[in-house]
Amino acid sequence: MRELINSGISGVGMAVPERIMTNADIEQLVETSNEWIVTRTGIKERRVSAPDETVASLGAKAAKLALENAGVTADKLDLIICATTTGDFLWPATACLIQKDIGAVSAAAFDISAACSGFVYALSVADGFIRTGAMKNILVIGADTLTKQLNWQDRNTCVLFGDGAGAVLLAPTQPGYGILSFTLGTDGGKFDVIGIRGGGTRNPITHEGLDLKENTIVMRGSEVFKFAVKIMGDASLNALEKAQLTIKDIDLYIPHQANLRIIKAAADRMGLDENRIFLNVEKYGNTSAASIPIAMTEAAQSGRIKTGDVIVTVGFGAGLTWGANVIRWDCRNGGMG
Numbered sequence: 138m139r140e141l142i143n144s145g146i147s148g149v150g151m152a153v154p155e156r157i158m159t160n161a162d163i164e165q166l167v168e169t170s171n172e173w174i175v176t177r178t179g180i181k182e183r184r185v186s187a188p189d190e191t192v193a194s195l196g197a198k199a200a201k202l203a204l205e206n207a208g209v210t211a212d213k214l215d216l217i218i219c220a221t222t223t224g225d226f227l228w229p230a231t232a233c234l235i236q237k238d239i240g241a242v243s244a245a246a247f248d249i250s251a252a253c254s255g256f257v258y259a260l261s262v263a264d265g266f267i268r269t270g271a272m273k274n275i276l277v278i279g280a281d282t283l284t285k286q287l288n289w290q291d292r293n294t295c296v297l298f299g300d301g302a303g304a305v306l307l308a309p310t311q312p313g314y315g316i317l318s319f320t321l322g323t324d325g326g327k328f329d330v331i332g333i334r335g336g337g338t339r340n341p342i343t344h345e346g347l348d349l350k351e352n353t354i355v356m357r358g359s360e361v362f363k364f365a366v367k368i369m370g371d372a373s374l375n376a377l378e379k380a381q382l383t384i385k386d387i388d389l390y391i392p393h394q395a396n397l398r399i400i401k402a403a404a405d406r407m408g409l410d411e412n413r414i415f416l417n418v419e420k421y422g423n424t425s426a427a428s429i430p431i432a433m434t435e436a437a438q439s440g441r442i443k444t445g446d447v448i449v450t451v452g453f454g455a456g457l458t459w460g461a462n463v464i465r466w467d468c469r470n471g472g473m474g
């Protein structure tokens with residue numbers, strides 16, 4: 138049997154819209170307050186995309202930076218995976234638009250739809266291609282522009298989300314480094330807890346549907362909250378066990394940045410102290426599939442990650458879906474560190 142090859146992150150990049158929307162700005166739109174939003178979610182501001190700023194344009198920006206960071210040119214890419222649920226078109230896949238924009242002439246491209254777990258799913262899929270030796274350079278992008286699909290009159294949802302993109306280059310690395318394990322899961326019975334009801338083939342968009350704002354996000358917040366707190370711990374422990382590691386071995390925990398209270402409650406449940414958790418939810422809100430690669434980029438570029446560090450990423454979201462990766466960071470192949 139052919140020997141398996143570890144895949145590691147050799148470059149990171151991110152892009153967020155320039156426009157900042159603060160909680161004070163949201164106070165002008167719905168019956169809410171900065172105090173409510175900060176105490177319930179930890180979010181202080183979020184980035185909002187301009188009409189011509191899309192998943193493809195933000196994703197391509199992040200992708201170019203990740204390639205530059207790794208010192209690899211786009212023509213060397215074998216595959217581009219874009220994790221998103223707010224792609225530019227219903228189809229074709231947004232990864233195809235990014236492939237053209239960055240000039241990845243030899244790359245295949247497709248999207249992964251796993252909502253806020255999308256980046257963890259995409260990273261795990263990409264790892265499989267490299268592990269078997271089928272491919273060498275894979276760009277994994279997480280990008281979303283959920284503010285374009287919000288009901289700005291619904292205070293239950295409009296305070297939570299923001300836009301952005303993050304990208305990593307995944308390439309072969311040395312044994313014992315890179316992605317050590319992953320776990321992925323789904324509970325499709327809870328498909329209706331969070332999502333968008335209109336615009337698909339089951340419920341095509343109509344004038345009446347638009348009046349009812351069926352093209353925007355609906356959510357049962359407290360159900361998501363309880364699910365998230367439990368699954369973050371369970372998924373993290375499962376992935377750590379597969380890598381024969383424990384909570385104590387984590388150098389930096391990079392969770393999906395949905396809500397500070399969710400992250401803190403999950404960390405308490407696992408016995409993980411706060412100084413080992415990377416947090417930026419206060420600046421960006423929940424950027425869905427982009428939140429982990431944005432956090433990873435900021436962590437790597439601010440010196441929070443060193444070669445040899447054990448990183449755990451964990452995502453959860455609509456589907457319901459969840460997933461976690463355990464990564465032993467290796468900067469030797471790329472431009473980081």
Ligand SMILES: CC(C)(COP(=O)(O)OP(=O)(O)OC[C@H]1O[C@@H](n2cnc3c(N)ncnc32)[C@H](O)[C@@H]1OP(=O)(O)O)[C@@H](O)C(=O)NCCC(=O)NCCS
Pocket residue numbers: 168169170173174177178253292293294296297331356358359360361362395396423453454455
């Ligand atoms: C949405 C969320 C912040 C609400 O916080 P909570 O502490 O659970 O609040 P509750 O749902 O108990 O609602 C309490 C009250 O606040 C109100 N409320 C909701 N949003 C509000 C807002 N932005 N400002 C002020 N009041 C608000 C509710 O209407 C409710 O009022 P009521 O009791 O009169 O009906 C929280 O449930 C959450 O973060 N859930 C997870 C959401 C998420 O992360 N989704 C994406 C997953 S990838």
